[in-house]
Structure formats: C-alpha cells, structure tokens
Amino acid sequence: MEPLVRVKRVRPRLAALPAYQSPGAAGLDLAAAIEQELSLAPLERASIPTGLAFEIPERFEGQVRARSGRALNDGLTLINSPGTIDSDYRGEVCLLVVNLGRQAVVIRPGERIAQLIIAPVAHARLEEAAELGPSLRGDKGFGHTGR
Numbered sequence: 001m002e003p004l005v006r007v008k009r010v011r012p013r014l015a016a017l018p019a020y021q022s023p024g025a026a027g028l029d030l031a032a033a034i035e036q037e038l039s040l041a042p043l044e045r046a047s048i049p050t051g052l053a054f055e056i057p058e059r060f061e062g063q064v065r066a067r068s069g070r071a072l073n074d075g076l077t078l079i080n081s082p083g084t085i086d087s088d089y090r091g092e093v094c095l096l097v098v099n100l101g102r103q104a105v106v107i108r109p110g111e112r113i114a115q116l117i118i119a120p121v122a123h124a125r126l127e128e129a130a131e132l133g134p135s136l137r138g139d140k141g142f143g144h145t146g147r
Contacts, residue, residue, distance in 0.1 A: 005062075005118055006055035010092045015051025016110055027065065027115030030095065038107045040099040045079060048095040048107060056087040056118065063117040064095060070113060075101025078114060085116075 009015040011033045018028035032038075033051030040046055056062050062085030066077040079096040095114045099105045107113060 003057045003060050003118060005057070005060075008053045008055075009051055010053050011049065011051030014049075014109065018052070018116055027117045029067070029112040030064070030093070030114045030116050031110050031112045032095075032107050034107065034109050036109065040076070040097065040105045040107065042075075042099055042102055042104070045096065045098045046107075048097055048113065050093045050095060053090055053092050054085060055090065056085060058087050059121055059123075060087055060118055061085060061121045062093070063119055064093070065115050065117065067113060067115055074103075074105045075099055076105050076107075076113065082117075087121075 007017060009017070014033035014035065016031040016033075018030050020028055030050050030052070033049045038046060038048070054062060064078060064083035064085065065081050070076040076097060077100055079098045083096065085093055093116075097107070097113065
C-alpha cells in the first residue's frame with residue numbers, strides 16, 4: 001500500500017510540487033525554490049530551499065538523495081546523502097548541496113536538484129550486553145577483505 005504523504009508549499013510562488021518522472025522512478029524530484037541563479041564554486045556548500053514541507057506518516061521517512069545526472073556531469077551532490085526527513089518534522093525541507101566538481105556549478109530557479117524517496121523505518125529494541133555473539137567477520141573493520 002502506498003503511504004499518503006501530505007505536502008505544503010511554504011513558498012507558494014517558488015515551490016514546484018515534486019513528481020515522479022517515470023512510472024518506475026523510485027524518487028520524487030525536488031526543485032530549487034530560489035529567486036535567482038546561485039553559483040557554487042568548487043567545494044562550496046549551500047542550503048537550497050525547496051519551498052516544501054511534508055507530513056510523512058509514522059514509521060516512514062523521507063530520504064533525500066542527489067540526482068545522478070547532476071552528480072556525474074557537474075559534481076553536484078548532497079553533503080549528507082541520504083539526508084533524512086523524520087516523520088515528525090514539519091518545517092521546510094532544504095537541500096544541503098556541495099560542488100565536488102572542478103568548475104563552478106549554477107543552480108537555476110525551479111531546477112530539479114535532488115530526489116525524495118519515501119521509505120519504511122523499523123525501530124529497533126536495544127539490549128545492553130557484556131558480550132556479543134560470534135560472526136564470521138568478527139571485529140575486522142575497514143579493509144578487512146584485503147582490497
């Protein structure tokens with residue numbers, strides 16, 4: 001069953017409602033709700049408003065991810081990808097972008113720059129333990145496979 005997600009335009013003049021761009025798309029595209037172009041120098045970061053607030057049902061979250069084309073072609077990505085929108089957050093969603101490319105990147109008003117995936121969330125029960133059960137990997141960390 002598809003969860004119902006309510007959306008409010010907090011910047012009605014600038015905000016575009018998100019949409020799936022194809023029948024098989026996992027994410028809804030999010031656009032920049034800005035009044036004028038913004039240029040990001042290499043390694044520069046910015047918070048880009050979407051002009052939207054969401055009412056995500058309990059036990060779901062919104063995952064905000066970069067759009068693959070902008071990431072590949074321009075180096076534009078999200079600092080905290082995937083970012084999480086909790087079900088109890090009702091404020092405007094802003095996109096924390098960074099330019100990892102070698103040239104300035106221009107973000108235009110209304111341009112699609114990220115995507116929103118609505119996903120289920122499982123809450124875990126935690127139990128403190130003096131010891132943990134064995135596993136094949138054990139406590140071997142980064143690079144444990146030798147590659």
